[in-house]
Amino acid sequence: MTSGSAAPGDEPAVVVRHRLHADFAVPLPWLHRLLGPHSGLDLDTGGLRVRFGPWLVETPLDNLAGAEATGPFSPLRALGVRLSLADRGLTFGTTTRGGVCLRFREPVPGIEPWGLLRHPGLTVTVAEPELVAAAVNRIVGAA
Numbered sequence: 001m002t003s004g005s006a007a008p009g010d011e012p013a014v015v016v017r018h019r020l021h022a023d024f025a026v027p028l029p030w031l032h033r034l035l036g037p038h039s040g041l042d043l044d045t046g047g048l049r050v051r052f053g054p055w056l057v058e059t060p061l062d063n064l065a066g067a068e069a070t071g072p073f074s075p076l077r078a079l080g081v082r083l084s085l086a087d088r089g090l091t092f093g094t095t096t097r098g099g100v101c102l103r104f105r106e107p108v109p110g111i112e113p114w115g116l117l118r119h120p121g122l123t124v125t126v127a128e129p130e131l132v133a134a135a136v137n138r139i140v141g142a143a
Helices: 029-035 129-142
Strands: 019-022 040-044 047-052 055-059 064-070 080-083 090-093 099-109 118-124
Touching: 019 129, 040 129, 047 118, 055 090, 055 099, 064 129, 099 129
Parallel strands: 090 118
Antiparallel strands: 019 040, 040 047, 047 055, 064 099, 080 090, 099 118
């Protein structure tokens, strides 16, 4: 078989790369500048990456367990980077309106640079939480 050809009925080995980018819901322009141009949630065949200023959470797609849109939130519990003492969940928050809660099969590092503390979930206040939750749940359902 020559390069680039496939036998009839064979599925192609190359996966077409699709990317979902969700910006944080940032009601204040100065906060958007503080977070930087690369903050947001990216979901593609390479995995999930959520950057919130200097913080970064990354995980492969097969580590996603599910997602749901959540909120609204109390201002004391929603804004900034927050660790839940109850379950070690992590929040990257910019608004009280709502966000998406992502659950992982295996906890991931995120709040500190050494990766010693791991988080079973991450809540992010993206502009379109329902869209992100639906995309994650499609991936989990396809696995």
